């Protein structure tokens with residue numbers, strides 16, 4: 001048969017995608033600590049899906065599924081208090097979710113849990129966010145990739161797929177790079193990857209009954225542990241310059257702040 | 261031994277690489293050992309890595325790859341060769357790509373974005389909650405990996421030159437292939453994440469046609485330009501200029517914010533700046549609480565005065 005008569009699906013292999021979702025305090029939360037500055041003060045704190053995981057990773061994964069077919073599974077490593085956040089993510093449109101039942105003690109621990117779950121399940125793409133807005137690590141996805149021994153593209157802002165090959169754009173110093181990689185691989189999503197989706201009522205209702213499995217964590221010692229928190233030193237206060245004397249700013253920046 | 265991966269771009273080492281080498285040298289001194297730097301590509305002499313604190317440079321000249329698996333194999337091989345138990349990176353684009361792999365391979369605890377040196381029992385400070393707090397993170401494993409937050413520590417100036425030793429390792433095939441490199445910054449334009457000085461505009465600038473004073477001030481000072489999220493979202497400015505919680509995080513020496521209200525999500529991307537200047541016509545704008553210098557006034561009246569003074573300042577230098 002002539003290649004022109006190949007099925008239209010020839011270049012559209014369906015994608016089995018795993019999206020790693022972490023929970024984060026709402027971006028307007030007051031950051032304070034209790035227990036002698038050893039614990040984050042959760043009093044009055046609302047939790048959201050980490051914005052990079054939701055806006056960029058999950059939404060792009062759903063778009064790929066919508067055009068190519070396949071499935072989107074959400075995975076979180078966390079205690080039971082993760083469930084409302086996982087339901088929020090399900091409301092945006094994933095098929096199912098799994099929670100690895102363990103306190104998220106440290107990055108390598110989390111990565112080991114996710115890699116253990118993913119191993120042998122045939123995921124084409126493991127999608128992560130660029131970083132969590134509470135720990136700002138930017139490390140879990142790279143660790144997952146190494147543990148699964150598959151390629152990793154970090155801080156990507158565009159991905160398209162044809163057959164088994166993804167074309168990905170990522171930021172580099174002073175510009176961007178267009179990369180090609182075959183499935184399976186791990187990707188971390190930065191701004192630009194997709195537009196935020198607001199879950200509708202139907203999504204929210206459907207999310208209530210979507211499968212949310214719980215699996216026990218595999219044994220692993222935390223490789224790092226947080227010993228305590230402190231707040232950054234407060235600014236000594238703002239020095240005001242009148243608009244008429246605005247030019248004086250340059251002198252102050254040079255002589256006083258030594259910034260220029 | 262301490263191994264430091266020192267990235268360079270076509271032979272030119274960014275400041276952040278020298279900062280990482282200096283950090284490695286201090287960690288090595290604390291442990292009573294030395295810091296060896298590993299670098300790739302074409303370099304001149306020791307690339308200034310000896311002056312930055314390295315006792316020796318391992319030079320993998322033939323290697324130039326965007327593939328993190330290959331880089332990981334190279335760095336792990338170098339760590340094994342020199343017997344390193346601590347591996348240091350900069351918390352830059354390359355460090356974020358490769359350090360997590362190296363940590364997973366060495367089963368090492370990793371502290372990403374360290375802002376200070378470790379204590380004797382390897383407790384390291386890092387920013388958390390997007391700069392709103394600092395955590396003391398202990399590394400519990402025998403092997404340790406640390407990435408150093410750029411612009412957190414001074415560069416060393418030891419006056420030494422380090423011996424350069426050729427290094428190669430079996431790094432396997434590349435899973436990730438580069439198809440195209442697009443330079444985003446026009447000639448002479450400063451990439452935002454590396455900029456020491458940044459001039460930034462928000463919705464108060466009214467529209468893209470009014471950006472000239474921001475660009476002019478940036479040009480005179482040799483600064484990069486940035487913007488708030490809504491400004492990028494409505495297309496007044498390119499997306500790569502968007503700073504904040506969901507955009508780029510920057511830590512320049514100077515951040516000048518014009519017509520930006522100072523929402524908490526914006527501050528999360530800029531609160532590491534050493535000096536912050538806020539220009540806003542609303543005296544109640546929350547940004548003034550985070551500012552070192554403030555001017556309450558109309559940007560379009562204030563900026564020309566600052567531009568004039570900046571011109572004179574630059575001319576007098």
Ligand SMILES: Cc1cc2nc3c(=O)[nH]c(=O)nc-3n(C[C@H](O)[C@H](O)[C@H](O)COP(=O)(O)OP(=O)(O)OC[C@H]3O[C@@H](n4cnc5c(N)ncnc54)[C@H](O)[C@@H]3O)c2cc1C
Pocket residue numbers: 027051461462463464465487488489490491502503504505506507518519520521522523524525526529539540541542545557558559560
């Ligand atoms: C989850 C989440 C993530 C977000 N992430 C980011 C992010 O990464 N970065 C970001 O920037 N925002 C982010 N935002 C949006 C943020 O909350 C604010 O809406 C945004 O920063 C406001 O931008 P702005 O200061 O330019 O505009 P506005 O808030 O509209 O402020 C404009 C300011 O200009 C001043 N002004 C007006 N005219 C003049 C004049 N002639 N001269 C001088 N001053 C003038 C006004 O007094 C006002 O203070 C996020 C929001 C959410 C919910």
Ligand SMILES: Nc1ncnc2c1ncn2[C@@H]1O[C@H](COP(=O)(O)O)[C@@H](O)[C@H]1O
Pocket residue numbers: 020021022023050052053057075076077078104107110127128129130131132135136137138139140141
């Ligand atoms: N507890 C977790 N469960 C699932 N995914 C996570 C978890 N923590 C981090 N991740 C993923 O890893 C990314 C980077 O996290 P971090 O390395 O902590 O900055 C996040 O954006 C998530 O996609």
